[in-house]
Amino acid sequence: xxxxxVGLRGELHFDAVVIGAGTAGLTAGVRxxxxxxxxxxxxxxxxxxxxxxxxxxxxxxxxxxxxxPERALGELVGERPDHPYALIGAEAVGAALQWFSDEVSExxxxxxxxxxxxxxxxxxxxxxxxxxxxxxxxxTMCEGEVRSGEPICVVGTPALRDFHPALCAANLDRAxxxxxxxxxxxxxxxxxxxxxxxxxxxxxxxWRGAFAASLAPLLRADERxxxxxxxxxxxxxxxxxxxxxxxxRPVFEIPTLPPSVPGMRAFExxxxxxxxxxxxxxLGSEVxxxxxxxxxxxxVRAHAAGHDVRYHxxxxxxxxxxxxxxxxxxxxxxVARETVLGLPLRGVxxxxxxxxxxxxxxxxxxxxxxxxxxGGLRAEGAENVLVAGAALPGAVPWQEGSGEGIALASGxxxxxxxxxxxxxxQAEAPA
Amino acid sequence: MTxxxxxxxxxxxxxxxxxxxxTQCPVSxxxxxxxxxxxxxxQSERYRVAGDPSVDSSVDYCSxxxxxxxxxxxxxKIAEINAQARNKLKRQKGVPLRDRxxxxxxxxxxxGTPAATIANWSIDKKPLRIVGEKLLKIHRDAPAPDFxxxxxxxxxxxxxxxxxxxxxVYFHGCGTEYYEPEEGEKVVAILEHNGFEVTxxxxxxxxxxxxxxxxxxxxRKVVLRLARNLAPHVRDDADTIIVGNATSCTLMLKREAxxxxxxxxxxxxxxxxxxxxxxxxxxxxxxxxGELKTDFQPVQxxxxxxxxxQQQGHWIGKPALELLALVPGLQVTEMxxxxxxxxxxxxxxxxxxxxxxxxxADLFAQVRESGAATVACDSxxxxxxxxxxxxxxxxxxxxxxxxxxxx
Numbered sequence: 001x002x003x004x005x006v007g008l009r010g011e012l013h014f015d016a017v018v019i020g021a022g023t024a025g026l027t028a029g030v031r032x033x034x035x036x037x038x039x040x041x042x043x044x045x046x047x048x049x050x051x052x053x054x055x056x057x058x059x060x061x062x063x064x065x066x067x068x069p070e071r072a073l074g075e076l077v078g079e080r081p082d083h084p085y086a087l088i089g090a091e092a093v094g095a096a097l098q099w100f101s102d103e104v105s106e107x108x109x110x111x112x113x114x115x116x117x118x119x120x121x122x123x124x125x126x127x128x129x130x131x132x133x134x135x136x137x138x139x140t141m142c143e144g145e146v147r148s149g150e151p152i153c154v155v156g157t158p159a160l161r162d163f164h165p166a167l168c169a170a171n172l173d174r175a176x177x178x179x180x181x182x183x184x185x186x187x188x189x190x191x192x193x194x195x196x197x198x199x200x201x202x203x204x205x206x207w208r209g210a211f212a213a214s215l216a217p218l219l220r221a222d223e224r225x226x227x228x229x230x231x232x233x234x235x236x237x238x239x240x241x242x243x244x245x246x247x248x249r250p251v252f253e254i255p256t257l258p259p260s261v262p263g264m265r266a267f268e269x270x271x272x273x274x275x276x277x278x279x280x281x282x283l284g285s286e287v288x289x290x291x292x293x294x295x296x297x298x299x300v301r302a303h304a305a306g307h308d309v310r311y312h313x314x315x316x317x318x319x320x321x322x323x324x325x326x327x328x329x330x331x332x333x334x335v336a337r338e339t340v341l342g343l344p345l346r347g348v349x350x351x352x353x354x355x356x357x358x359x360x361x362x363x364x365x366x367x368x369x370x371x372x373x374x375g376g377l378r379a380e381g382a383e384n385v386l387v388a389g390a391a392l393p394g395a396v397p398w399q400e401g402s403g404e405g406i407a408l409a410s411g412x413x414x415x416x417x418x419x420x421x422x423x424x425x426q427a428e429a430p431a
Numbered sequence: 432m433t434x435x436x437x438x439x440x441x442x443x444x445x446x447x448x449x450x451x452x453x454t455q456c457p458v459s460x461x462x463x464x465x466x467x468x469x470x471x472x473x474q475s476e477r478y479r480v481a482g483d484p485s486v487d488s489s490v491d492y493c494s495x496x497x498x499x500x501x502x503x504x505x506x507x508k509i510a511e512i513n514a515q516a517r518n519k520l521k522r523q524k525g526v527p528l529r530d531r532x533x534x535x536x537x538x539x540x541x542x543g544t545p546a547a548t549i550a551n552w553s554i555d556k557k558p559l560r561i562v563g564e565k566l567l568k569i570h571r572d573a574p575a576p577d578f579x580x581x582x583x584x585x586x587x588x589x590x591x592x593x594x595x596x597x598x599x600v601y602f603h604g605c606g607t608e609y610y611e612p613e614e615g616e617k618v619v620a621i622l623e624h625n626g627f628e629v630t631x632x633x634x635x636x637x638x639x640x641x642x643x644x645x646x647x648x649x650x651r652k653v654v655l656r657l658a659r660n661l662a663p664h665v666r667d668d669a670d671t672i673i674v675g676n677a678t679s680c681t682l683m684l685k686r687e688a689x690x691x692x693x694x695x696x697x698x699x700x701x702x703x704x705x706x707x708x709x710x711x712x713x714x715x716x717x718x719x720x721g722e723l724k725t726d727f728q729p730v731q732x733x734x735x736x737x738x739x740x741q742q743q744g745h746w747i748g749k750p751a752l753e754l755l756a757l758v759p760g761l762q763v764t765e766m767x768x769x770x771x772x773x774x775x776x777x778x779x780x781x782x783x784x785x786x787x788x789x790x791x792a793d794l795f796a797q798v799r800e801s802g803a804a805t806v807a808c809d810s811x812x813x814x815x816x817x818x819x820x821x822x823x824x825x826x827x828x829x830x831x832x833x834x835x836x837x838x
Contacts, residue, residue, distance in 0.1 A: 012719050040748070045502045045503045280753070283501055307685075
């Protein structure tokens with residue numbers, strides 16, 4: 001009803017609408033906006049960034065541990081043409097990583113940067129003392145490289161009940177990585193602090209100084225210091241560099257249970273980039289339906305206070321996540337559905353096949369289910385919908401160590417596909 | 432259990448304990464007195480039994496800003512669950528006289544307006560504020576706006592909006608009525624400049640202050656009275672909408688009254704809820720249709736824009752930012768802080784003032800660091816809080832648009 005003198009009813013028009021504000025959605029949104037498209041990112045809430053460790057794990061296991069992700073990626077793409085990385089293309093993965101590193105360096109946290117590439121995975125301690133192969137990580141985690149051989153002093157505090165230095169150190173030690181634990185009492189005025197509460201303290205130079213002074217006497221000469229990932233929200237580079245200076249040794253962060261402070265920093269990087277590029281971010285608004293015209297989606301309908309809003313666009317990026325976020329559901333009738341746009345799925349075991357197997361951490365048959373795509377990341381049955389992130393079929397991220405890599409690279413690639421299709425030479429081709 | 436309680440309790444089963452709400456809660460991040468939206472909401476709710484006494488008074492420290500509900504990726508109605516729990520607590524423990532007074536802007540406005548000179552004089556007097564703190568537990572340093580000494584509705588009654596056939600109903604709220612009538616005149620001027628014929632019906636408080644202080648029965652009466660006043664103006668014309676500049680009050684009409692006060696089924700409120708627009712939302716949608724007049728003159732000013740929590744609760748993004756970007760010359764910096772702390776009447780209360788100031792500290796620091804001369808913000812109580820704390824003028828975004836239009 002555009003152009004009517006009356007009849008305002010929550011109709012908005014964009015070049016592209018992205019559904020979901022995790023790493024995949026924000027990346028797609030930023031890339032599109034940076035290329036001059038009018039973009040709106042609509043999301044039910046804050047996404048995966050706040051829960052994920054903030055590292056970009058591209059490929060960690062295939063199933064053996066991956067040392068060189070670039071080479072392993074090439075092999076994987078050849079062997080599994082249905083894997084998200086095969087749809088994205090290895091080239092776009094590398095470009096996405098470089099782009100993200102640049103965004104962090106230009107982002108709101110001064111001096112903060114990510115380190116790494118597809119050439120070699122970092123091998124970093126986790127909170128339970130296992131190791132995580134990761135391609136691109138915050139500088140604040142680099143010094144945790146377990147292959148360096150320097151002994152590690154894992155420092156925690158009873159105030160942060162989700163991080164147990166003794167557990168972490170004991171398991172590292174068992175794996176041949178010299179480590180011991182120190183628990184430091186910190187007064188936080190509350191029974192139960194989370195990582196964010198602690199990170200806010202580390203943004204404060206005076207508080208940091210006092211912390212370093214109380215820790216320094218407990219350290220041995222040759223040790224590097226591991227801390228839960230709480231070294232500042234606003235100024236992590238400043239907090240990290242300052243602690244290293246005060247303690248006179250390498251310091252590094254180990255990702256914690258949610259909330260993830262490094263993940264929140266990454267969210268802020270992408271949020272600020274979206275704003276800088278003129279994109280709109282609408283949080284709290286659940287997309288509840290689509291209006292179709294043949295094989296295209298014309299608009300999506302989203303909840304807003306009072307009245308729904310219809311977002312019209314030429315392109316939609318579906319970056320709503322998989323089973324964990326509720327974007328894909330398995331009903332009590334054992335029927336799997338994509339809940340946002342009702343798109344067809346792929347990889348769902350048939351009626352007579354097992355959906356789950358007994359061993360919890362084994363590859364579950366339903367794990368590779370996702371929104372059916374063809375011709376790159378295009379959703380089947382909706383030619384102007386591109387799928388990104390955990391909604392894609394074909395991967396088992398928690399076994400592969402590939403979740404953030406797929407999210408970042410598919411968001412990046414989805415934007416690229418929309419822009420390529422929008423290029424003048426192709427725009428004249430019949431739809 | 433009422434239907435609304437059942438609905439809210441149903442939503443808590445979607446909580447996956449991801450802690451995203453805890454990362455965003457302005458209050459629990461500065462004080463241990465409120466354990467956080469997840470603890471006070473979906474977790475504690477399992478221990479609240481209908482008919483049994485309320486067992487946890489910490490929920491009184493929730494400011495009701497609603498950010499937890501907005502950011503929840505699973506759609507849990509966290510703030511709404513906590514509002515119900517607060518109401519139950521208030522019924523059980525009794526309501527302080529203070530809360531009965533400060534939650535009635537209409538009464539305050541009617542008393543204060545004719546005696547504005549004396550009222551404003553006394554508001555500025557420290558000894559009287561100390562007495563007020565002792566007697567009523569209203570903090571002596573809390574922001575208190577001056578009465579304008581005149582009412583917006585008087586001006587509106589004399590004002591004739593040029594008939595264009597494109598009607599809009601203006602809901603101005605109590606802040607405009609008693610404290611900032613010039614703000615209302617600017618809203619009318621902007622709407623008329625864009626071809627709207629503005630109707631200003633008889634109206635009153637939306638009941639939000641009562642609701643946020645847990646006085647649900649009184650809040651219901653007040654909001655329904657308003658809905659009865661507004662509904663007839665839009666009922667027979669599907670194209671007419673209601674627009675307001677008080678963003679927390681328009682949110683009350685759109686969503687909070689229906690969801691929190693269990694008024695989903697009231698036909699007048701439902702109609703009003705569906706037709707209500709925030710002023711910046713309306714103007715940006717006009718722009719999307721290519722119908723917003725953009726004959727803006729350059730405005731040389733530096734602005735720190737803060738989107739209030741209640742504006743975020745509209746779930747429409749930050750339209751003011753995009754509107755201000757249309758004005759040549761205007762240098763706008765978006766604040767990236769959660770809340771100014773005032774949350775309507777929360778920060779006025781003596782026992783909560785320090786918490787409110789701690790909540791706002793981040794925003795106040797960002798405003799100062801931005802170097803901006805002026806703060807823009809869509810909610811009046813937030814503006815009063817920010818202006819007092821940062822010693823800068825704080826204006827509604829439409830104030831800047833009004834300047835740019837040269838009206």
